[in-house]
Amino acid sequence: MTGPTARRGPRSRTFLTAEWRRLVMLSYDIDPDVLRPLVPRGVVLDTWDGRTLVSMVGFEFLDTRLLGVPVPFHRDFDEINLRFYVRRDTAEGPRRGVVFVKEIVPRPALAAVARIAYGERYVSRPMRHRIDLSDDGVTPAGLVGYAWYDGGTWHRLHATTTGEARPPAAGSQEEFVTEHY
Template sequence: MRPFLTATWRYLVMLNYEVDPEVLRPLVPRGTELDLWQGKAFASMVGFRFLDTRVRGMAVPFHQNFDEVNLRYYVRYRGPEGWRRGVAFVKEIVPRVAIATVARVLYNEPYVALPMRHTVEMRDAERGTPGRLEYAWKVGGRWHHLAARTRGAPQASAPGSEAEFITEHYWGYTPQRDGGCAEYRVEHPRWSVWEVDASEFDCDVGAFYGERFTPFLRGTPSSAFVADGSEVSVYPGTRLPLGGSGTPGPGVGQAA
């Protein structure tokens, strides 16, 4: 099967927060269940560069290179081969109205289009020179942002580590309007990560993501790191059977 979308994802700032599972369960797509690490549920604020984007091999003018910031959490689905570890999204921000509209209307992905800007200071960061990244979006009359300062050179995540859990998910799950769930596969090589000396997250969490997230996202993240990223391929989605083997949460299909 040919990929539906190909791109390069680069310089992923990942701020990871332990969240009460009861906050996430109402959002869990039908047929999946929360994927826990050492018994803990996580949500991550992620900002990155979306580069050389192609849909079915074709570049769309003025829509190849852009930023994305998303709030995501972790789910799993039992496929024929065993557990498939994936992500689902609370909200995804891009600067292009066309991208957000297509994703929202055709795929029910929780995209919004907002003014965005970025700072990428990563010259020689692969060799250990300190770097800085910032992704910002404008809403409610002010700029919000997440940022990180890297140290050292990127290293492969240790097996069983929190960094491995956060970065090594290769499936996406999206609630559908009829209460079902779409599944799509994401293919990329294993990423390396930079350690982070300092991170920032400045956002009106309650207004943008819902008050239920405020006590968790306004605290200190459980971990923060920057993934180097790579070329990625996203394959066409399929519908999960309505009687999926995961445990659905209540209120499936609602996105904040």
């Protein structure tokens, strides 16, 4: 899966661009009372089929550029984040978004810039990944996994692939978690 990201600064100049590749996304039901203290003002928890979900997402952040310029030694890196889903109801319909509980990257400078520039909950931890896919990214029984070191232990997030890649089905949980921006 590929997802370009662009965040604009005060003069509408693109501050950050990158591609997200080889995503692993695991979603779990959670008691909404656990998340309510983290919900920003102006939005509400968004639910799918009456369920409140939290997701853990690992991916490769590739071809990263600040103000169009690649930053040496910080262009390609792994990220893992923990997120939940919110919405704001407008006259045009619901606007869906995510709230990040924590974001993990391998380099302290990346975490510092994200905290300062965006006020995000980034931390730096040693990380590694294992990706066993074909060049086109579609491999039945392939593996995509990310790991981070914290508290004296390696933790990991991984998934194996089965079948052919396809877009999420309309109305599915998969569509719900991928259609929040």
